Amino acid sequence: MEKQQVPFQLSEDGMKGTILASKKFFGRDSVLTVSGKYSEQYFVSVQPVGEFDVEITISAKAHSSLSEDLLKQFMNDLIDQQIRIDLQKEFGQLRNIIIEYAFSPVSK
Numbered sequence: 001m002e003k004q005q006v007p008f009q010l011s012e013d014g015m016k017g018t019i020l021a022s023k024k025f026f027g028r029d030s031v032l033t034v035s036g037k038y039s040e041q042y043f044v045s046v047q048p049v050g051e052f053d054v055e056i057t058i059s060a061k062a063h064s065s066l067s068e069d070l071l072k073q074f075m076n077d078l079i080d081q082q083i084r085i086d087l088q089k090e091f092g093q094l095r096n097i098i099i100e101y102a103f104s105p106v107s108k
Contacts, residue, residue, distance in 0.1 A: 008075065014065035019056040019074060020049065030081040031056065038074065042066075 008019045021031060031054055035044045043059040058074065060066055088095075 008068070008071040010066060010068060010071070014067070015060045017058045017066045017068075017071045019058070019071055021054050021056060021075075021078060023048075023052055023054055026054070026078055026082050027085060030078055030085055034074065034077045034081050037077065 007021065008017060010017050031046055035046055035056060038044050038058060042061060045057045045059075047055050047057070049055045056074070058066060058071070
């Protein structure tokens with residue numbers, strides 16, 4: 001049985017965390033949106049790794065440290081954001097029609 005690789009790891013005594021995200025699952029917009037949400041509290045960098053992956057590095061500001069839970073939360077936020085983007089692509093036009101109808105003038 002093949003051992004599954006964990007998509008994140010802590011290094012430098014918890015001062016830096018690295019997440020390896022597949023471009024197959026996560027688009028550019030979702031990675032940058034989530035990275036932006038974390039950039040106020042952490043230094044975040046995004047670099048392509050080969051053709052199929054992107055490496056997201058999160059570094060602690062000041063002298064704080066990162067936890068594995070932070071990296072897990074980042075991954076969950078990536079998943080949530082990608083789902084939002086996918087749903088918008090699939091149902092965005094329907095949503096706009098419903099909103100237009102809901103706010104249209106009422107005929108007497």
